[in-house]
Amino acid sequence: MDTTAPAPKAGILDIAAYVGGKSKIEGVAEPIKLSSNENALGCSAKAIEAFEAAKAKLFRYPDGHANALREVVAAYHGLEAERLVFGNGSDEVFAFLNQAWLEAGDNIVTGEHGFLAYRISALACQAEVKLAPEPDQRVEIDALLDLVDDRTKIVYISNPANPTGTWNTPEEIAELRARLAPHILLVIDEAYAEFVDEPSWASAFDMAKDADNIIVTRTFSKIHGLAGLRVGFGYCPTPVVAALERIRLPFNVNLPAQAAAIAALQDAAHIEASRQHVLTWRPRLVQEIRAMGLDVRNSAGNFVLIHFRDGDEAARANEFLMSKGLIVRHVANYGLPQALRVTVGKDHENRAFLDALTEFAKGLKPEV
Numbered sequence: 230m231d232t233t234a235p236a237p238k239a240g241i242l243d244i245a246a247y248v249g250g251k252s253k254i255e256g257v258a259e260p261i262k263l264s265s266n267e268n269a270l271g272c273s274a275k276a277i278e279a280f281e282a283a284k285a286k287l288f289r290y291p292d293g294h295a296n297a298l299r300e301v302v303a304a305y306h307g308l309e310a311e312r313l314v315f316g317n318g319s320d321e322v323f324a325f326l327n328q329a330w331l332e333a334g335d336n337i338v339t340g341e342h343g344f345l346a347y348r349i350s351a352l353a354c355q356a357e358v359k360l361a362p363e364p365d366q367r368v369e370i371d372a373l374l375d376l377v378d379d380r381t382k383i384v385y386i387s388n389p390a391n392p393t394g395t396w397n398t399p400e401e402i403a404e405l406r407a408r409l410a411p412h413i414l415l416v417i418d419e420a421y422a423e424f425v426d427e428p429s430w431a432s433a434f435d436m437a438k439d440a441d442n443i444i445v446t447r448t449f450s451k452i453h454g455l456a457g458l459r460v461g462f463g464y465c466p467t468p469v470v471a472a473l474e475r476i477r478l479p480f481n482v483n484l485p486a487q488a489a490a491i492a493a494l495q496d497a498a499h500i501e502a503s504r505q506h507v508l509t510w511r512p513r514l515v516q517e518i519r520a521m522g523l524d525v526r527n528s529a530g531n532f533v534l535i536h537f538r539d540g541d542e543a544a545r546a547n548e549f550l551m552s553k554g555l556i557v558r559h560v561a562n563y564g565l566p567q568a569l570r571v572t573v574g575k576d577h578e579n580r581a582f583l584d585a586l587t588e589f590a591k592g593l594k595p596e597v
């Protein structure tokens with residue numbers, strides 16, 4: 230190799246680049262895309278109106294402090310406005326936390342099937358990523374704590390989790406908090422909070438209120454259907470805000486995104502319709518997929534995870550679905566080569582998916 234050629238710092242080229250959900254199938258004009266946990270109902274018409282109205286102001290910089298959005302979010306969730314940090318998606322909030330907390334040789338701890346975005350920016354800081362086993366694909370508090378050492382700076386947990394769809398109870402989260410040294414940040418990613426319908430789940434906003442080390446993140450990409458605009462936020466202890474606000478670039482959340490996010494949060498009817506759509510279809514999908522003889526667990530997100538016998542069978546199922554114009558997510562890069570994740574789609578999309586999967590399942594040899 231030419232040693233004079235520019236080279237990034239050590240470790241950067243070892244990072245596996247994030248691969249998003251596919252959106253195209255060769256030769257299929259309009260594939261059904263169920264691969265990115267987007268909102269099947271799209272976004273609020275009011276958000277689109279606000280986005281359209283923002284056109285006239287595109288020559289202006291956005292409000293760098295997202296004040297109007299901040300006030301609306303704070304009032305909606307009953308949080309202190311000044312404890313919010315907005316990001317270009319919640320992904321950016323994770324990146325800020327990693328950037329502000331991790332030095333080379335430090336580590337983050339998360340579940341083995343945990344969301345990949347936490348890891349990418351941690352590796353970019355030359356930190357180590359420690360993955361705790363998830364027996365039964367559920368984050369286990371003991372397993373996370375077992376990996377915590379004196380170089381651990383942040384523990385990440387998504388609740389509910391993507392791609393497994395599993396969740397942790399408030400008691401488990403409280404135990405994690407109680408047993409974690411107070412100088413270690415605990416990030417609780419609640420991207421799918423609005424889709425939960427489980428009495429054994431609660432948001433960690435309350436727990437975060439009087440904690441010095443808890444950050445709770447939320448996104449406008451899921452329930453609000455604004456994945457394309459990129460808005461998320463973290464509810465942080467004041468000293469964490471002080472750190473993140475020093476590294477956040479001035480205009481990270483763009484002007485139409487702020488306008489649309491405000492309108493989305495004010496559209497209670499769309500929020501409720503989006504939630505009800507998932508609450509209606511999710512159990513239906515689970516029931517019908519189980520009836521095909523396939524293994525699918527209960528999920529708390531706007532998606533379900535289907536387990537096949539092995540990675541080959543999952544890959545064949547994926548290919549078969551693609552041949553029918555359906556795009557789902559083979560989650561091998563989450564340590565689940567035997568599984569496909571399917572987002573709840575529109576009514577006709579879900580039916581098309583179930584029909585195709587039924588056809589595939591009929592061709593499977595029964596277990597011997």
Ligand code: PMP
Nearest residue numbers: 318319320387391420448450461
């Ligand atoms: N957390 C989890 C668990 C997710 O699945 C996702 C989106 N796939 C996000 C966070 C990221 O959301 P955003 O679009 O706000 O960056």
